[in-house]
Amino acid sequence: MQKLFQEDFNPRYNPSRPWSMTQMRATTAAYAEVAYFGKGKVPGSGGSKRAISPAVALINDQGQE
Amino acid sequence: METVFFPIQKAGSASDGTEQATQIPVDSKTENSDLKKNVDSIFSTAEISDQSSLETKILLDWHPAGATRQTLVGATRQKLVEINVAEWWPGQDYRIPVRLIVPLEGKSQGFHITGTEELESLSKDFKPNAFEAKLLANGVSLVMTGIKALNTIPGKQALKQ
Structure with missing residues (x-):
């Protein structure tokens, strides 16, 4: 994957992409539990800005604040 | 709201000899296909x-x-x-x-x-x-x-x- 990334710097192959994808999909998994999770603010925290930044962007895009 | 990426693109040299970078907003309407190739579809919100x-x-x-x-x-x-x-x-x-x-x-x-x-x-x-x-x-x-x-x-x- 690193080799593909180095070819044209396509972020799709950046090693950090799985991290943000994981958080975004976990958000989807939480909202799938409709009896337990209502819509509201979604703060995020963590040691990796590369993981949390795209996740925040997506959550914002989806109007989930 | 649509996420807009800002890839850094080199834009020649400044008067002091250093290279300067400009930020070009890229979104779904951007016609530069080379840029789109690199920034589009990284995350599909519909699929996510x-x-x-x-x-x-x-x-x-x-x-x-x-x-x-x-x-x-x-x-x-x-x-x-x-x-x-x-x-x-x-x-x-x-x-x-x-x-x-x-x-x-x-x-x-x-x-x-x-x-x-x-x-x-x-x-x-x-x-x-x-x-x-x-x-x-x-x-x-x-x-x-x-x-x-x-x-x-x-x-x-x-x-x-």
Whole structure:
């Protein structure tokens, strides 16, 4: 994957992409539990800005604040 | 709202001899196909929000956790699932555990999401600290998942290729 990334710097192959994808999909998994999770603010925290930044962007895009 | 990426593009040299960079906004209307090739479709919000593709496997169904005999502070209901993040390469799913933690009663409004490198810790019931207990007491849930380099996750090394 690193080799593909180095070819044209396509972020799709950046090693950090799985991290943000994981958080975004976990958000989807939480909202799938409709009896337990209502819509509201979604703060995020963590040691990796590369993981949390795209996740925040997506959550914002989806109007989930 | 649409996410707009700002790739850095070199734009010649400044008067002092140093190279300057300009930021060019790129969105779905951008005609520069080379830029689009690099920034488009990195994340598909439609696919990410598709609950039907989660292929959720319940590892531990909803159960009460965290209460002590003395107090119900921090008492929660928790569920451990494994979800499919994506088909990372053809035929290779990237699956990861997610622990859902909600107040003992009622439906939460919003949640705090975070990740841990210690995937094994997700298999144990989560004990909220004082701050997290305060969140739960105010109807804010917790979502914990695993954030770890692919080549360090047992059984997932092949995903890094």
